[in-house]
Amino acid sequence: MSTVVEVRGVTKAYGRQTVLDDVSLTLRENTIHGLLGNNGAGKTTLMRVVTGQVLARGEVRVFGAAPLENDGVLARVCFVSESQPYPEHYQVRHVLQAGALLFPAWDAAYAEALLEDFALPPRRAVRKLSRGMRSAVGIVVGLASRAPLTLFDEPYLGLDAPSRRRFYDRLLADYAENPRTVLLSTHLIDEVGDLLEHVTVIDAGRILLDEEADDLRTRAVTVSGPVAAVTRFTEGREVLHLERLTTVSRATVAGGRGPADSELARDLGVELEPVSLQDLVVRTTDHNRRGVLR
Amino acid sequence: MTAATDLTDVPDGRDAPAGTGPLGGGAVVRAARLHLVAWHFPALWPWGVLAVSFAINVAIYAAIAGARGSVTGGLASIYVVQLVACLQLFTRGFPFALAMSVTRRAYYLGAWLYAGLVAAVWGAVLVALRLLEDATDGWGLSLRYFGAGPMRQDDLLLQYLVYVVPFLVAAGLGASVGLVIVRWSYNGFFTMLAALMVLSGAVVIVVSRAGWWRGIGDWFGDQSSAALLAGWPLPFVAVLGLLGYAAIRRAIP
Numbered sequence: 001m002s003t004v005v006e007v008r009g010v011t012k013a014y015g016r017q018t019v020l021d022d023v024s025l026t027l028r029e030n031t032i033h034g035l036l037g038n039n040g041a042g043k044t045t046l047m048r049v050v051t052g053q054v055l056a057r058g059e060v061r062v063f064g065a066a067p068l069e070n071d072g073v074l075a076r077v078c079f080v081s082e083s084q085p086y087p088e089h090y091q092v093r094h095v096l097q098a099g100a101l102l103f104p105a106w107d108a109a110y111a112e113a114l115l116e117d118f119a120l121p122p123r124r125a126v127r128k129l130s131r132g133m134r135s136a137v138g139i140v141v142g143l144a145s146r147a148p149l150t151l152f153d154e155p156y157l158g159l160d161a162p163s164r165r166r167f168y169d170r171l172l173a174d175y176a177e178n179p180r181t182v183l184l185s186t187h188l189i190d191e192v193g194d195l196l197e198h199v200t201v202i203d204a205g206r207i208l209l210d211e212e213a214d215d216l217r218t219r220a221v222t223v224s225g226p227v228a229a230v231t232r233f234t235e236g237r238e239v240l241h242l243e244r245l246t247t248v249s250r251a252t253v254a255g256g257r258g259p260a261d262s263e264l265a266r267d268l269g270v271e272l273e274p275v276s277l278q279d280l281v282v283r284t285t286d287h288n289r290r291g292v293l294r
Numbered sequence: 295m296t297a298a299t300d301l302t303d304v305p306d307g308r309d310a311p312a313g314t315g316p317l318g319g320g321a322v323v324r325a326a327r328l329h330l331v332a333w334h335f336p337a338l339w340p341w342g343v344l345a346v347s348f349a350i351n352v353a354i355y356a357a358i359a360g361a362r363g364s365v366t367g368g369l370a371s372i373y374v375v376q377l378v379a380c381l382q383l384f385t386r387g388f389p390f391a392l393a394m395s396v397t398r399r400a401y402y403l404g405a406w407l408y409a410g411l412v413a414a415v416w417g418a419v420l421v422a423l424r425l426l427e428d429a430t431d432g433w434g435l436s437l438r439y440f441g442a443g444p445m446r447q448d449d450l451l452l453q454y455l456v457y458v459v460p461f462l463v464a465a466g467l468g469a470s471v472g473l474v475i476v477r478w479s480y481n482g483f484f485t486m487l488a489a490l491m492v493l494s495g496a497v498v499i500v501v502s503r504a505g506w507w508r509g510i511g512d513w514f515g516d517q518s519s520a521a522l523l524a525g526w527p528l529p530f531v532a533v534l535g536l537l538g539y540a541a542i543r544r545a546i547p
Contacts, residue, residue, distance in 0.1 A: 051395070052397075053393070055546070070397065074397060085393065087382075091332070094331050094332040097332075098328055098331050099394070102396060103395070147395075
């Protein structure tokens with residue numbers, strides 16, 4: 001599979017604050033990538049660098065060329081931002097007309113269908129929409145653009161749970177019919193866990209994890225049982241998280257998914273469970289914050 | 295890590311696939327057409343305000359008996375509204391377009407293409423209205439609204455240019471102020487105002503000390519109204535246009 005986005009050694013600072021610190025990232029063609037991280041981790045800045053909206057030091061290639069000020073590249077890129085600005089006088093239908101004008105692969109019929117799905121009145125002024133409805137307008141643009149590279153930056157702000165579900169469903173269905181490269185930044189990790197094929201975790205401007213979602217799920221394991229047995233199991237392992245009640249404890253450790261591990265767990269009488277994507281990301285970023293770098 | 299190349303080296307679209315051309319011609323036209331989406335807003339306001347201004351003038355001159363051969367500056371209103379509209383193209387329209395994958399270059403050139411076409415069409419409408427004003431003897435009131443004072447030119451081509459060029463000046467000023475706000479925010483805007491005040495104060499002092507007022511007055515007196523309205527503003531517009539291009543290339547809304 002070919003590479004759609006290649007970011008190498010990108011560093012961005014606002015004044016003294018480094019927002020992106022020597023970030024490298026590759027996005028494969030026709031894959032749904034997740035960009036996960038806490039608020040202020042650098043997700044939005046990274047996406048704005050990829051779409052040529054922000055200048056940064058380092059190398060960025062999108063479809064093999066620098067995206068900055070490149071009409072040919074950007075016509076194939078759609079970036080849906082949670083803080084997407086709209087002209088004051090625009091109604092919802094004007095946003096769709098602009099999309100039809102600017103994105104070569106725009107599907108107008110699909111856009112109309114999505115408006116109905118999300119109950120968006122075409123003649124309502126965008127500035128009068130609620131936060132969630134504004135987010136839905138961005139989602140409609142992102143899906144209907146059919147851009148070969150589509151970036152969603154926390155596109156669901158203010159959206160209720162059913163609408164978020166609708167977004168994930170539509171994204172998956174359309175992705176199956178019209179494969180493309182998607183980069184979805186979010187902190188609602190469990191909601192999108194099943195959607196993602198590749199996961200990148202960013203924290204404080206650095207990439208902490210960058211792996212296939214399936215591999216990632218086997219990266220760590222939760223071990224629970226009597227305190228002494230859990231302690232035995234975790235000996236010599238990297239402990240990402242540890243909770244202790246009076247007689248039992250529960251630890252998240254790196255690795256621990258091999259046959260020898262299962263045997264040891266049986267011998268010790270502790271239980272091994274897979275770690276959810278959300279827990280894994282939280283544990284990894286916490287671990288990083290404590291300054292214990294992997 | 296690999297040696298970092300500087301992303302601030304802006305490519306000139308040479309990496310663009312075939313079909314878009316080195317200047318992104320298609321992209322510029324698309325960016326210009328973006329302003330025709332929701333066209334009613336930028337089109338109706340200037341003419342709406344002009345219509346109100348015109349109606350007020352007609353009402354006043356109809357009420358004041360014997361105010362024959364009157365001259366009014368109400369026509370300036372359409373240029374002021376166009377200035378504000380062009381300012382909005384950059385404070386509101388530009389961040390939207392950039393987020394919709396339009397390049398800065400395409401947006402800027404597209405905005406000028408749009409402003410130029412608007413000036414060309416509206417200038418023609420104003421010429422038609424002035425001819426109508428002549429034909430009706432000043433709307434039956436001897437009112438000189440469209441052919442007021444120095445705006446009035448006997449030559450129709452000059453008349454057209456005298457209407458068109460001020461639209462370009464309005465666009466250039468609006469774009470400049472809008473870009474200062476987009477790129478340097480309101481701190482930049484007020485800094486610019488302060489700098490202009492200092493500059494004009496300095497010019498007044500220098501000119502007064504040197505006793506150049508008379509010479510300057512004579513120079514203006516020697517110029518025709520067409521040169522002052524449609525000739526000399528053109529290099530001014532060109533300078534604003536180039537400054538704006540330099541400003542938008544690094545603008546991050």
